[in-house]
Amino acid sequence: xxxxxxxxxxxxxxxxxxxxxxxxxxxxxxxxxxxxxxxxxxxxxxxxxxxxxxxxxxxxxxxxxxxxxxxxxxxxxxxxxxxxxxxxxxxxxxxxxxxxxxxxxxxxxxxxxxxxxxxxxxxxxxxxxxxxxxxxxxxxxxxxxxxxxxxxxxxxxxxxxxxxxxxxxxxxxxxxxxxxxxxxxxxxxxxxxxxxxxxxxxxxxxxxxxxxxxxxxxxxxxxxxxxxxxxxxxxxxxxxxxxxxxxxxxxxxxxxxxxxxxxxxxxxxxxxxxxxxxxxxxxxxxxxxxxxxxxxxxxxxxxxxxxxxxxxxxxxxxxxxxxxxxxxxxxxxxxxxxxxxxxxxxxxxxxxxxxxxxxxxxxxxxxxxxxxxxxxxxxxxxxxxxxxxxxxxxxxxxxxxxxxxxxxxxxxxxxxxxxxxxxxxxxxxxxxxxxxxxxxxxxxxxxxxxxxxxxxxxxxxxxxxxxxxxxxxxxxxxxxxxxxxxxxxxxxxxxxxxxxxxxxxxxxxxxxxxxxxxxxxxxxxxxxx
Numbered sequence: 110x111x112x113x114x115x116x117x118x119x120x121x122x123x124x125x126x127x128x129x130x131x132x133x134x135x136x137x138x139x140x141x142x143x144x145x146x147x148x149x150x151x152x153x154x155x156x157x158x159x160x161x162x163x164x165x166x167x168x169x170x171x172x173x174x175x176x177x178x179x180x181x182x183x184x185x186x187x188x189x190x191x192x193x194x195x196x197x198x199x200x201x202x203x204x205x206x207x208x209x210x211x212x213x214x215x216x217x218x219x220x221x222x223x224x225x226x227x228x229x230x231x232x233x234x235x236x237x238x239x240x241x242x243x244x245x246x247x248x249x250x251x252x253x254x255x256x257x258x259x260x261x262x263x264x265x266x267x268x269x270x271x272x273x274x275x276x277x278x279x280x281x282x283x284x285x286x287x288x289x290x291x292x293x294x295x296x297x298x299x300x301x302x303x304x305x306x307x308x309x310x311x312x313x314x315x316x317x318x319x320x321x322x323x324x325x326x327x328x329x330x331x332x333x334x335x336x337x338x339x340x341x342x343x344x345x346x347x348x349x350x351x352x353x354x355x356x357x358x359x360x361x362x363x364x365x366x367x368x369x370x371x372x373x374x375x376x377x378x379x380x381x382x383x384x385x386x387x388x389x390x391x392x393x394x395x396x397x398x399x400x401x402x403x404x405x406x407x408x409x410x411x412x413x414x415x416x417x418x419x420x421x422x423x424x425x426x427x428x429x430x431x432x433x434x435x436x437x438x439x440x441x442x443x444x445x446x447x448x449x450x451x452x453x454x455x456x457x458x459x460x461x462x463x464x465x466x467x468x469x470x471x472x473x474x475x476x477x478x479x480x481x482x483x484x485x486x487x488x489x490x491x492x493x494x495x496x497x498x499x500x501x502x503x504x505x506x507x508x509x510x511x512x513x514x515x516x517x518x519x520x521x522x523x524x525x526x527x528x529x530x531x532x533x534x535x536x537x538x539x540x541x542x543x544x545x546x547x548x549x550x551x552x553x554x555x556x557x558x559x560x561x562x563x564x565x566x567x568x569x570x571x572x573x574x575x576x577x578x579x580x581x582x583x584x585x586x587x588x589x590x591x592x593x594x595x596x597x598x599x600x601x602x603x604x605x606x607x608x609x610x611x612x613x614x615x616x617x618x619x620x621x622x623x624x625x626x627x628x629x630x631x632x633x634x635x636x637x638x
Contacts, residue, residue, distance in 0.1 A: 115376060118372055119481055123441075126364070127311075127315060130362075132280070134279070137352040148274070173340045177217070180337065187204075191254075204216045215264075218253070221249050222250070224250050225246075227244070227246070229242065229243055261293075262286045262289065263286060275341070286325075306440065323463075355459060356462065359469065360445070362443070363474070426530065427452040429449065453465070454532075478585075479592075497509050506568075507564060507568035510571075513598075524566075536559055543559065570584060
């Protein structure tokens with residue numbers, strides 16, 4: 110079988126492609142009840158407390174718990190107490206399979222979990238008198254999981270904390286929403302677990318997927334809040350004590366359906382083969398559905414795929430992650446999971462979803478682009494010639510970036526390390542990496558040297574400055590050249606340097622044999638035009 114490169118697979122063997130929001134995990138909170146001062150004001154103004162204490166909210170808590178239990182009884186919905194370590198999703202799937210209605214409550218689950226709550230403690234003044242003090246604490250309390258089937262969103266759940274200030278969590282899935290929209294519009298499609306496998310109107314499917322926004326997500330949350338028992342009284346809600354949604358976790362997925370399972374396996378074989386020498390080992394891991402530690406017995410080779418084992422590639426950035434895996438043996442799934450919006454200097458409010466969406470989908474494409482370039486990094490002779498010569502741009506002169514120069518190689522390797530960074534990189538981000546690659550201490554690779562090298566890269570067009578910032582990002586030409594330089598060194602110069610010199614000892618290869626071997630080798634690693 111002819112081995113196909115990542116570039117060939119992505120260009121020739123993708124039969125259907127879809128970019129869509131996947132799972133979202135949201136936090137519901139009352140903004141004015143997130144501080145001790147706000148809690149004290151609520152107790153004084155709305156609960157009539159002369160001396161604020163969390164005992165004042167006990168009747169409110171009891172009313173909500175009784176209402177939730179009564180709701181389950183009057184509607185005939187099962188109230189399930191989850192056992193320790195029981196998988197809640199498994200229970201939900203059983204109820205969903207047995208549910209016959211268009212929408213409604215599947216069941217209500219009850220579990221004791223830790224929550225951030227307000228508590229009261231007694232403190233003393235200097236004269237010995239005491240006073241109550243309200244503070245935040247973490248304690249295990251009961252939570253109610255209301256599992257739902259929505260007409261527009263499909264399966265979702267809303268989790269209520271039963272203790273003041275009654276935090277709420279919402280979990281929904283954008284692909285399930287999309288499937289419902291396609292069915293309602295009469296658009297034929299072939300489903301994929303948590304996705305879409307194919308459709309005759311792919312462009313329309315993508316347009317519909319693009320319409321899932323913050324307003325629709327907020328609307329479905331409000332819809333079910335009106336139908337379910339509410340922790341706050343109507344008078345409290347009228348006074349402005351209403352839930353707002355923020356983003357705890359958001360997944361943005363790119364699904365590329367391949368023409369055959371063998372193509373997907375070939376993709377990961379090539380990704381592992383070409384990218385193990387790019388990226389930092391602690392941030393780019395090839396995982397085979399089990400954790401490999403120093404205590405794990407045996408030898409493990411990331412290039413070997415065992416039948417029945419699904420490989421996946423993980424690229425971490427702060428608390429966020431880009432994951433890539435072969436879904437159901439049919440599709441290449443690349444998904445970015447944002448666990449902390451502040452990683453990208455964006456707030457958590459749901460209204461920031463458009464900005465996060467742009468970052469998430471761009472990260473998916475960036476990973477694929479780096480993988481693509483790792484196989485198709487060749488450029489014209491004119492580009493190589495230009496790099497090997499000094500350049501003058503707007504009266505600014507930059508020295509050449511000659512192939513084989515150790516310092517240039519360190520710069521190119523560092524560009525590969527930061528090729529996936531969604532926010533670009535700064536002077537201080539890359540300096541330690543270059544110093545390490547040069548075998549120097551940071552003090553022996555001064556800030557002035559780093560400034561000089563960044564200027565060289567910028568004037569040669571390998572990097573560009575992010576507007577209104579001190580950050581840089583890699584251009585497409587820069588990505589190609591960086592990968593090409595590293596590939597030529599790793600697969601051309603280094604193996605050639607390790608071969609014995611002809612004539613040094615009996616049996617050494619002749620120059621002709623060496624040249625033929627190198628030519629064949631470069632063809633195998635796709636470095637020949």
